[in-house]
Amino acid sequence: MSKCRPCVITLLTDFGYQDAYVGIIKGVITGINPVVKIIDICHNVSPQNILNGAYLLYTSYKYFPAGTIHVAIVDPGVGSKRDIVCVKTRNYLFVVPNNGILSFVVKEEKPEYIIRITNNKYFLPSISNTFHGRDIFAPVAAYLSLEIKLRQLGKKINQLELLDILAVKAKNNEQLEGNIIYVDRFGNLITNITKQHIKSLEINYKYLKILIGKKKIVGMSKNYADVNKGKPLALFGSTGFLEISISHGNAQKYFKVNTSSRIYVR
Amino acid sequence: MSKCRPCVITLLTDFGYQDAYVGIIKGVITGINPVVKIIDICHNVSPQNILNGAYLLYTSYKYFPAGTIHVAIVDPGVGSKRDIVCVKTRNYLFVVPNNGILSFVVKEEKPEYIIRITNNKYFLPSISNTFHGRDIFAPVAAYLSLEIKLRQLGKKINQLELLDILAVKAKNNEQLEGNIIYVDRFGNLITNITKQHIKSLEINYKYLKILIGKKKIVGMSKNYADVNKGKPLALFGSTGFLEISISHGNAQKYFKVNTSSRIYVR
Amino acid sequence: MSKCRPCVITLLTDFGYQDAYVGIIKGVITGINPVVKIIDICHNVSPQNILNGAYLLYTSYKYFPAGTIHVAIVDPGVGSKRDIVCVKTRNYLFVVPNNGILSFVVKEEKPEYIIRITNNKYFLPSISNTFHGRDIFAPVAAYLSLEIKLRQLGKKINQLELLDILAVKAKNNEQLEGNIIYVDRFGNLITNITKQHIKSLEINYKYLKILIGKKKIVGMSKNYADVNKGKPLALFGSTGFLEISISHGNAQKYFKVNTSSRIYVR
CATH class of the missing domain: 3.40.50.10790 (S-adenosyl-l-methionine hydroxide adenosyltransferase, N-terminal)
Structure with missing residues (x-):
């Protein structure tokens, strides 16, 4: 060291x-x-x-x-x-x-x-x-x-205690079921779904569907300014996880979800 | 440097x-x-x-x-x-x-x-x-x-982007129209009106009228303890701007105003 | 020094x-x-x-x-x-x-x-x-x-100004009347009652009764995990004062009290 x-x-x-x-x-x-x-x-x-x-x-x-x-x-x-x-x-x-x-x-x-x-x-x-x-x-x-x-x-x-971290479930390479693991000050929703998980779906980023509660986002964005003000978007956040945001807004309030809420990608 | x-x-x-x-x-x-x-x-x-x-x-x-x-x-x-x-x-x-x-x-x-x-x-x-x-x-x-x-x-x-900062409007050297630009933790209301602006009115500090919403303050104070507990006052704050406070209280709650609310001095 | x-x-x-x-x-x-x-x-x-x-x-x-x-x-x-x-x-x-x-x-x-x-x-x-x-x-x-x-x-x-700090009142070595002087982020209630005060009662820690509002705790605990989750407890906190807590919970919400609320020990 x-x-x-x-x-x-x-x-x-x-x-x-x-x-x-x-x-x-x-x-x-x-x-x-x-x-x-x-x-x-x-x-x-x-x-x-x-x-x-x-x-x-x-x-x-x-x-x-x-x-x-x-x-x-x-x-x-x-x-x-x-x-x-x-x-x-x-x-x-x-x-x-x-x-x-x-x-x-x-x-x-x-x-x-x-x-x-x-x-x-x-x-x-x-x-x-x-x-x-x-x-x-x-x-x-x-x-x-x-x-x-x-x-x-x-x-x-020899052994560290570890949390049962909620694992991402994949269904027939067609759908991922993950969870929100963190909500930040801006209301951004950070999930436990990584780029690797999403690559395993073999779907073009443009056609990905992300389902949260009863709402849906289609396609991945590159940054917060990619969509109009007030619109929801999905992107890979600064920690490498799939993140749900609202351009200039608060995704937690918009989707009315919390840590450990489910999220689906297909 | x-x-x-x-x-x-x-x-x-x-x-x-x-x-x-x-x-x-x-x-x-x-x-x-x-x-x-x-x-x-x-x-x-x-x-x-x-x-x-x-x-x-x-x-x-x-x-x-x-x-x-x-x-x-x-x-x-x-x-x-x-x-x-x-x-x-x-x-x-x-x-x-x-x-x-x-x-x-x-x-x-x-x-x-x-x-x-x-x-x-x-x-x-x-x-x-x-x-x-x-x-x-x-x-x-x-x-x-x-x-x-x-x-x-x-x-x-060569050029920096600048905000359209809300300017103070003077009407016939008789009235100033300014805005609240900041509300601090104590509920103090900081305006964009400076000592220079107020001097331009050529009114004795004792007789100045400050209008916020439907309420009025008469005269400038030197510090928060100049008026009785719970009473409103106007003074030049630590940043040099006209500031509205309540002695031992919260001016934002008292006046029910916010950043960019109007304020008049005459 | x-x-x-x-x-x-x-x-x-x-x-x-x-x-x-x-x-x-x-x-x-x-x-x-x-x-x-x-x-x-x-x-x-x-x-x-x-x-x-x-x-x-x-x-x-x-x-x-x-x-x-x-x-x-x-x-x-x-x-x-x-x-x-x-x-x-x-x-x-x-x-x-x-x-x-x-x-x-x-x-x-x-x-x-x-x-x-x-x-x-x-x-x-x-x-x-x-x-x-x-x-x-x-x-x-x-x-x-x-x-x-x-x-x-x-x-x-020569002289410092001092607060009239709410003193603990003892009644016939049978009861102490104190106050909550601080509520921390976890909702723990810190009182002005010290180990010395409680020793003066000459009661076994197991049988001490602590009364807050209309609720009662019997006996002193050694740490937050001494009682079941959600249950109230009394202990000497990290500052040496008698402290009221809820295991894995918030005592302020549970007891609905505030700084300067009364507390009795007997």
């Missing part, structure tokens, strides 16, 4: 921007490593929604320099027996609860090494039952940025 | 805080220039509202050290034929879509040099149609912070 | 994330001290709610390295005669309006030195009546990070 200098720690959480939780985490990190760069990926993961966090981490982790330490905390099991793990891949370190939040990432970056974090030498002196972000994740990430050895954190384990 | 050391890149977008878009942009910048300082101006520009972004950029750009690179992305035309430009003024560099987002700024800082950005050597290797913030704006700003020459980015052009 | 290198300035305000106010403050600071680290604690303090700001500052200030300069701006009196003060404690400097925002902090860190800030040599050249965050707080904090002497800022005063 080539190292970034100065080292970067990213934060992805469901702590929101209403409270001081994220600021506190940055205080703890800065107290241990005053020169590390801390970059927010996002703190508005839908509360306790691991799928949402897994998707956002997947879309962003690879745009950071090799050696970046990614801390992702969507942790409904905080204080219970769930593990906190450090996962080393070819290019990155991840400090996460072992609850499936790496489900998308590990499809691209194979875990080379998984440590169950137990060594309280690298925790805050007093551990609360409700805020491990401050008491465990933050100091562990900060010490990792000071290049302690992974094996000092705890014992190696 | 005197240079800031270390260099600063600011970000102003309508990407919001719900998604990972802003974090991804910071990852790309940091990968190219690990020591540049990245400062958020705001990411809650009203989606695709160029006027809103232009106003916020205008109120903030000049408070940053000379040499700062301001990246402002409110870009409803992303992926279509609109240009991305780098604009050099006496003190700053701006990397923006050429869609009017500099309309207020150029009233203060004359563009000395405008480049249409086309050299994909400074882009990410693969360009999406929907997220030029990540693929073009971020790497271009990062390379600029490493002090590449402007002319390496593309060819010089 | 041991010094952090490089120095840290934190920001806690009610300026929100909708406007450019926070970005402007960072621009001013960076222009004066380009190498200082600026860390956001939170900018969503409920507008003009000093109690809310005082609580958030209290939960976070001590997690930052000694020498940190904490700037907290919840300032309904901006532009009126309220003072701006610099308060030195054993480990930190605070730059705040003298309006009670340090009420919780000074219970832990005694002020050693209080300066009424008046020396406009350390302000921006032109002072607005409505945005002292930009014109006074930001430059003063930046100059402090360059280690100017406190006494250069103004004259020493």
